[in-house]
Amino acid sequence: xxxxxxxxxxxxxxxxxxxxxxxxxxxxxxxxxxxxxxxxxxxxxxxxxxxxxxxxxxxxxxxxxxxxxxxxxxxxxxxxxxxxxxxxxxxxxxxxxxxxxxxxxxxxxxxxxxxxxxxxxxxxxxxxxxxxxxxxxxxxxxxxxxxxxxxxxxxxxxxxxxxxxxxxxxxxxxxxxxxxxxxxxxxxxxxxxxxxxxx
Numbered sequence: 001x002x003x004x005x006x007x008x009x010x011x012x013x014x015x016x017x018x019x020x021x022x023x024x025x026x027x028x029x030x031x032x033x034x035x036x037x038x039x040x041x042x043x044x045x046x047x048x049x050x051x052x053x054x055x056x057x058x059x060x061x062x063x064x065x066x067x068x069x070x071x072x073x074x075x076x077x078x079x080x081x082x083x084x085x086x087x088x089x090x091x092x093x094x095x096x097x098x099x100x101x102x103x104x105x106x107x108x109x110x111x112x113x114x115x116x117x118x119x120x121x122x123x124x125x126x127x128x129x130x131x132x133x134x135x136x137x138x139x140x141x142x143x144x145x146x147x148x149x150x151x152x153x154x155x156x157x158x159x160x161x162x163x164x165x166x167x168x169x170x171x172x173x174x175x176x177x178x179x180x181x182x183x184x185x186x187x188x189x190x191x192x193x194x195x196x197x198x199x
């Protein structure tokens with residue numbers, strides 16, 4: 001049985017409504033969004049159907065394969081329906097319900113006190129074949145970095161009105177270098193040290 005947590009649907013916030021693709025692609029293996037300039041893919045979870053909480057009448061899990069597109073607003077509703085329960089992590093997920101059909105897909109979530117089904121319209125738009133753009137070869141350089149530091153540095157660039165920056169990577173143990181320029185010609189150089197990789 002495929003399960004999805006808040007991370008799977010939080011990526012909807014990355015795609016702004018004014019952009020052409022206000023949609024989230026959901027498959028058995030992942031959820032993903034793209035705006036044509038970036039792609040974010042989050043893997044799904046899996047558990048035995050019999051391990052799911054016993055549901056109310058009419059709210060049953062469905063193991064039918066998933067490959068559908070929903071709106072970002074529907075993804076946000078599913079995200080908000082998923083509870084945060086520290087003592088039982090399975091409850092921090094949603095799964096497909098039996099009330100799905102060709103036009104709609106149902107997701108079920110519960111904190112055991114109440115059930116929250118969310119029914120989302122399946123969009124007719126086709127999602128791009130993102131498997132074609134994902135790298136098939138080993139990268140030439142692998143580098144790991146602190147996400148919080150990178151976020152703070154990029155936010156600083158944005159505050160200075162900078163929309164693009166060059167990223168230079170000299171080696172997996174060398175500092176990454178970002179170079180940019182403000183509208184009035186100030187040069188900005190940022191170095192970010194790598195952290196130890198887990199792989």
